[in-house]
Amino acid sequence: MKRAILIILTALFITPALTFAVEPAAQTPPPTLSGETEQATIAPVPPPPIESGPVAVPEPSEKAVRYHRGGLWIWLFEMAFGLLLPAAFLFTGLSARIRDLAGRLGKRWFFTIAIYIAIFSLLSAVIELPISYYTDFVREHEYGLSNQSLAKWLKDSLLSLGIGIVVSALFLWVPYLLLKRSPRRWWLYTGLLAIPFLLLMILVQPVWIDPLFNKFGPMKNQALETRILDLAARAGIEGSRVFEVEKSADTNALNAYVNGFGQTKRIVLWDTTIARLSEDELLFVMGHEMGHYVLGHIWKLIGFIAVLILITLYAIYRTSGWLIARYRERFGFDSLADIASFPLLILLFSGFFLVAQPVMMTFNRAVEHDADRFGLEITRDNRNAATAFVKLQQDNLAIPRPHWLEKMWRASHPPLGERIDFCNEYRPWESGQPLQYGHLFREGR
Numbered sequence: 001m002k003r004a005i006l007i008i009l010t011a012l013f014i015t016p017a018l019t020f021a022v023e024p025a026a027q028t029p030p031p032t033l034s035g036e037t038e039q040a041t042i043a044p045v046p047p048p049p050i051e052s053g054p055v056a057v058p059e060p061s062e063k064a065v066r067y068h069r070g071g072l073w074i075w076l077f078e079m080a081f082g083l084l085l086p087a088a089f090l091f092t093g094l095s096a097r098i099r100d101l102a103g104r105l106g107k108r109w110f111f112t113i114a115i116y117i118a119i120f121s122l123l124s125a126v127i128e129l130p131i132s133y134y135t136d137f138v139r140e141h142e143y144g145l146s147n148q149s150l151a152k153w154l155k156d157s158l159l160s161l162g163i164g165i166v167v168s169a170l171f172l173w174v175p176y177l178l179l180k181r182s183p184r185r186w187w188l189y190t191g192l193l194a195i196p197f198l199l200l201m202i203l204v205q206p207v208w209i210d211p212l213f214n215k216f217g218p219m220k221n222q223a224l225e226t227r228i229l230d231l232a233a234r235a236g237i238e239g240s241r242v243f244e245v246e247k248s249a250d251t252n253a254l255n256a257y258v259n260g261f262g263q264t265k266r267i268v269l270w271d272t273t274i275a276r277l278s279e280d281e282l283l284f285v286m287g288h289e290m291g292h293y294v295l296g297h298i299w300k301l302i303g304f305i306a307v308l309i310l311i312t313l314y315a316i317y318r319t320s321g322w323l324i325a326r327y328r329e330r331f332g333f334d335s336l337a338d339i340a341s342f343p344l345l346i347l348l349f350s351g352f353f354l355v356a357q358p359v360m361m362t363f364n365r366a367v368e369h370d371a372d373r374f375g376l377e378i379t380r381d382n383r384n385a386a387t388a389f390v391k392l393q394q395d396n397l398a399i400p401r402p403h404w405l406e407k408m409w410r411a412s413h414p415p416l417g418e419r420i421d422f423c424n425e426y427r428p429w430e431s432g433q434p435l436q437y438g439h440l441f442r443e444g445r
């Protein structure tokens with residue numbers, strides 16, 4: 001189900017997520033962080049002995065290696081499937097038939113597009129159901145990462161699908177209108193309009209969409225909250241911006257993130273993370289998130305994605321013509337402005353994005369590394385930062401040092417081994433070197 005929605009306007013609809021950890025399992029489906037699984041008891045683990053010196057990067061467990069290997073195959077399979085499915089819609093003429101049906105039902109142009117997109121999304125979701133059921137639900141349970149009930153999984157999946165359809169129906173007519181009116185410049189106008197669209201989505205996601213999936217509230221542990229708010233105050237962030245989310249209803253994994261912008265910008269801590277990390281480790285995690293917040297990473301990400309979208313749309317503009325000219329008979333349409341071209345847009349978009357993925361991931365890793373640096377500079381707590389990453393590796397079944405090829409295409413965050421190494425090494429304050437972000441927060445010690 002994930003894929004169907006992801007696809008809908010991958011173009012216009014990539015929600016930037018600035019998280020602390022790479023999510024276990026596959027990518028997070030836009031429009032929201034749903035579909036992960038769930039948790040219950042967090043196994044108490046003895047605290048690491050208090051000692052000094054560097055924190056060792058643990059070897060991944062046999063279970064983590066298996067989980068990782070399976071995840072790689074699933075990733076490759078989903079990638080291929082994400083290209084084959086829209087191709088099948090096109091080459092069988094199914095897309096053209098859906099357009100005919102939508103035209104008969106909708107009569108008017110606007111409704112035809114909305115109905116087409118609803119039928120297309122539903123069909124894709126049904127076809128992908130076995131895959132998402134296995135990857136999001138069965139497999140996550142097998143590995144103890146999830147405890148989510150089947151009912152919640154179904155509910156969240158349907159909700160994601162519904163939101164995807166509603167948002168697409170509301171906005172997809174815009175690029176199609178531009179395609180009709182401006183066959184030569186539609187890519188430019190669509191790319192530019194994608195920016196306010198992204199901003200709108202990021203603005204409403206924390207207040208309208210996320211609460212449909214999980215419960216949000218203030219921090220429950222008052223003593224911890226006080227310490228976090230002190231840290232936030234040092235970074236110039238208002239305390240009302242810190243939230244706790246009940247992710248334990250979905251997953252055993254650990255994470256935290258920053259999202260929203262303007263009035264809705266906020267830092268969110270998963271309750272699983274609170275349960276599993278020590279207070280000092282949590283403070284480093286919050287330092288990392290505050291780094292995203294203070295360094296304006298959401299803006300940087302939006303700018304970067306907007307450029308990527310523009311380039312991709314231009315590439316689609318340059319390549320779609322000859323594909324349509326060559327296969328118009330089989331496709332059943334002869335212009336990109338025909339809504340039946342939607343799978344072609346998806347196909348080309350996915351293809352070009354796959355090629356651009358290493359650039360995207362490199363950018364993302366750089367941003368995450370900066371947030372780690374900020375977290376270290378504001379807390380100066382190298383040891384707890386490193387042990388937080390060790391727990392992350394263990395609980396999320398992560399691999400500390402993946403193959404470089406995999407890092408290039410899949411790693412949105414620096415591999416945990418590198419993050420732990422950095423936490424061990426980075427202490428400019430000990431040798432009197434200037435801090436990179438010292439001007440962005442108040443000294444607290």
Ligand SMILES: [Zn+2]
Pocket residue numbers: 018019020021288289292368371
């Ligand atoms: Zn982060």
